[in-house]
Amino acid sequence: xxxVSQHPSRVICKSGTSVKIECRSLDFQATTMFWYRQFPKQxxxxxxxxxxxSKATYxxxxxxxxxxxxxxxxxxxxxxxxxAHPEDSxxxxxxxxxxxxxGELFFGEGSRLTVL
Amino acid sequence: QKEVxxxxxxxxxxxxxxxxxxxxxxxxxxxxFFWYRQYSGKSPELxxxxxxxxxxxxxxxxxxxxxxxxYVSLLIRDSxxxxxxxxxxxxxxxxxxxxxxxxxxxxxx
Numbered sequence: 001x002x003x004v005s006q007h008p009s010r011v012i013c014k015s016g017t018s019v020k021i022e023c024r025s026l027d028f029q030a031t032t033m034f035w036y037r038q039f040p041k042q043x044x045x046x047x048x049x050x051x052x053x054s055k056a057t058y059x060x061x062x063x064x065x066x067x068x069x070x071x072x073x074x075x076x077x078x079x080x081x082x083x084a085h086p087e088d089s090x091x092x093x094x095x096x097x098x099x100x101x102x103g104e105l106f107f108g109e110g111s112r113l114t115v116l
Numbered sequence: 117q118k119e120v121x122x123x124x125x126x127x128x129x130x131x132x133x134x135x136x137x138x139x140x141x142x143x144x145x146x147x148x149f150f151w152y153r154q155y156s157g158k159s160p161e162l163x164x165x166x167x168x169x170x171x172x173x174x175x176x177x178x179x180x181x182x183x184x185x186x187y188v189s190l191l192i193r194d195s196x197x198x199x200x201x202x203x204x205x206x207x208x209x210x211x212x213x214x215x216x217x218x219x220x221x222x223x224x225x
Contacts, residue, residue, distance in 0.1 A: 102211075107159040
């Protein structure tokens with residue numbers, strides 16, 4: 001299957017700081033990437049759809065000014081959690097789809113954010 | 117009603133048995149269906165994809181789809197302790213994937 005790489009895998013930061021998470025498609029070009037958040041023992045919640053060369057599409061209830069998404073190239077999307085607070089502590093996972101809109105999603109390894 | 121519903125479990129089966137995981141969905145326009153396995157603390161990995169009615173087999177895994185009943189299932193034959201994980205059902209319509217809450221499977225040696 002396709003390879004999606006995410007970095008860092010773990011990050012601990014102080015409240016009020018910003019954290020950037022990178023998501024790369026290693027063996028294919030991804031015009032669209034997806035960012036999910038998962039709290040313990042809960043399912044994946046789509047936060048936003050990242051579109052190469054244009055603005056991201058955010059799901060209802062997700063603050064676009066807090067979760068900044070940049071998709072500057074066909075292989076890289078970044079998620080920046082700005083002014084992080086303890087309630088932002090979660091498992092953030094990116095994914096990308098190979099081929100058309102009905103294909104399967106391939107996930108990055110995930111990034112566990114802990115805000116102290 | 118959730119868009120994608122799964123029994124949360126936990127589902128416990130003995131080693132070597134068949135594990136049956138079920139999923140129903142509400143959007144009749146859904147076009148593609150997936151099962152992902154997620155180990156604790158890890159990201160999901162694709163197990164099976166299915167696009168048309170009927171059965172699809174891959175090794176010990178069989179996915180079944182019934183669009184009329186809006187139902188998709190995953191059978192795991194000869195279950196192994198390494199199959200113990202949370203299984204997520206995902207339904208796709210026009211590029212948007214919706215996930216169920218997952219079913220936790222425990223395979224006891």
